[in-house]
Amino acid sequence: MLFDLINETIQKEKLGEEISFTPTYSSGIDVMDYRNGRIEKGEVNVGFDGGRIITVIGKSGSGKTSLAIKMACSIVEPYENGNIFHYDFERATNISRVKTISGWSDETLEKKYKNLQRNIYSESIYKVVKAIDKLKNQPEHYDEIKIDSGKKDEEGNPIYVLPPTVILLDSWALCIPEDISEEEKLSGQMSATSIARINNSIIKRLAGPLERGNIILIAINHITQKIEINMFAKTQAAINYLKQDESIPGGSSILYLANNIIRVTTSTKLDENDSYGVKGFMVKGEFVKSRSNEAGRQFEMVFEQSTGFDNILTNLANFKELKLLKGSPRAYYLEGCPDIKFTLKTFKEKYLENKALRKEVDRLIKENYIKFIPNSDAYIDKDIVSSKDEDEDIELVECVDEENDVWVGSDGKYYTGDGEEVEYEEED
Numbered sequence: 011m012l013f014d015l016i017n018e019t020i021q022k023e024k025l026g027e028e029i030s031f032t033p034t035y036s037s038g039i040d041v042m043d044y045r046n047g048r049i050e051k052g053e054v055n056v057g058f059d060g061g062r063i064i065t066v067i068g069k070s071g072s073g074k075t076s077l078a079i080k081m082a083c084s085i086v087e088p089y090e091n092g093n094i095f096h097y098d099f100e101r102a103t104n105i106s107r108v109k110t111i112s113g114w115s116d117e118t119l120e121k122k123y124k125n126l127q128r129n130i131y132s133e134s135i136y137k138v139v140k141a142i143d144k145l146k147n148q149p150e151h152y153d154e155i156k157i158d159s160g161k162k163d164e165e166g167n168p169i170y171v172l173p174p175t176v177i178l179l180d181s182w183a184l185c186i187p188e189d190i191s192e193e194e195k196l197s198g199q200m201s202a203t204s205i206a207r208i209n210n211s212i213i214k215r216l217a218g219p220l221e222r223g224n225i226i227l228i229a230i231n232h233i234t235q236k237i238e239i240n241m242f243a244k245t246q247a248a249i250n251y252l253k254q255d256e257s258i259p260g261g262s263s264i265l266y267l268a269n270n271i272i273r274v275t276t277s278t279k280l281d282e283n284d285s286y287g288v289k290g291f292m293v294k295g296e297f298v299k300s301r302s303n304e305a306g307r308q309f310e311m312v313f314e315q316s317t318g319f320d321n322i323l324t325n326l327a328n329f330k331e332l333k334l335l336k337g338s339p340r341a342y343y344l345e346g347c348p349d350i351k352f353t354l355k356t357f358k359e360k361y362l363e364n365k366a367l368r369k370e371v372d373r374l375i376k377e378n379y380i381k382f383i384p385n386s387d388a389y390i391d392k393d394i395v396s397s398k399d400e401d402e403d404i405e406l407v408e409c410v411d412e413e414n415d416v417w418v419g420s421d422g423k424y425y426t427g428d429g430e431e432v433e434y435e436e437e438d
Contacts, residue, residue: 031161031169033060033224038084039077039321041309041328042295044379046270048302049386056383058085059302060174061221062269063213064228065182067258072274073293075103075180076111076318077311078228082176083112085226086122091155091173096125097135099184111318131188132205135179135227136212143223146172172224180230183259185209206261213263229268231258252298271299280312286323287355288314304384322358325371330354334374346370366429410434 020026034057037043047056058064064081068074079096086092096103109119126134145151156170163169179185187208190201220227234257252258258265265271278292290313297307310331312323329335335342341351347370352360361367380386406417406425415427416434424434 029221030163031159031171033159033171033174034058035060035085035174035226037081039080039311039319040325040375041379041382042272042311044375044382045295045297045307045309046300046303047380047383049383054380054383054386055302056379058226059269060171060224060226062226063216063220063264063267064226065231065264065268065271066228066274067231067233067271067298068274069233072276073313073319074230074274076313077272077274077293078178078180078230079103079108079111080319082178082226082228083108083114083123085174085176087112087114089157089173092122092175094123094176094178095138096123096178096180097130097185098125098127098180099130099186100180101127103180110316132185132209132212133188135177135185136215139177139216139219139223139225139227142175142225143219146175146223175223175225177225177227178230179227182209182229182231182264185260202259210261210263213261213267217267229264231260231264233257233273234259265299268299269301270297272296273298276313277310280314285354286312286326287358288312288320288323289316290314292327293319303382307382320358322361325375326354326357329374332378334378344370344374346373369429 034055036057043056043058046058047054049055058081066074066078066081082094082096086094096108103125105119105123105125108114108123108125109116112119112123114122146155152172155173157173159169159171161169186205190205190208216227219225233252273296275294275296276291277294280286280288280290280292282289293311293313295309295311297303297305299305300307310324310327312320312327314320314323326335329344334344336345336348337343337351340353342353342357343349343351344367347367350360350364350367361371406419406427406429408418409427410416410418410424411434414434416432417425417427419425419431424432426432
């Protein structure tokens, strides 16, 4: 009774409002999405929440910017009004690199991606977030761009959300307030303290506009070595899972207000003549902070120098780690596709050309990656991780056209040898 009375008072006097639904978005890296997944109201949510701050940290050359661009493009790609505004304080990213990482056409890039490199300051971030929030929530714009989430509120009404907007900030360490003079920039510690104080104040004021406007701030930051003044009394790490001698520049608010902090660290080098057939390196990812899953969770990703992080090869690497690859290195296969053989080098090509293999990969991801989510045991046998689609149970009975690889399925329809349905008329 008291609870209901207090609720009525809150609603009547407008003392707060509950967030009924938070959309989640794919980062483009399946294993990272599941490592950040959660079970909420009986449903599995994988990916990253809209309207929040994500921080990507790492040392120079670890792939921080490439991962941030990959995440940003994957988040907005499915939505007509999804956009990215890249505040490139480091002036290190060109649009051709974004095109390579995203795989987008020039036309799509023109509509969705803006790379801002001149006349940008800390205040620019605050002002653009406020402006986007205001524009998207104006009634005439909201009604035009709103998206049905597929969920309903307690009264059975559909829940609408705004399309995602990503602000990509590279990097937080170089985010300088407009009113810091050139002399102050060169004055050392006093300048650094002033910058951190102003930036902290700005980031603290962003939580509301980010959530209301469904704006995701992806901030890239560096890991630097902390200099201890007193060697006999070492200071504590700024946040759990950072090493004691590691520091994150630019103030503490970007750490404390972030929903997720992802640390990337390079490990094994890759050569196109070996293993996965690409030039690059393996990258270890770690959730230094996660508000939806457990901090400290680690995963491996494949980074190709020319195209950035490769989700297909990353899944293959994780399948190998999870012992889901059957057979031998010369002829691996997956449980549900025993006739499709591949090596680590040929897997991506086979995956792209073979629908049956793609479906089996999707099945194995759902069936095995859900175990990365805490308290998922009760859900493993439910429909949300069902083993196979209905059409996967269809058997190819007879080849009716060897030249075009056309088969009759057990349902009487025609399919290619890869299991893809086709229109076909047999000759009399």
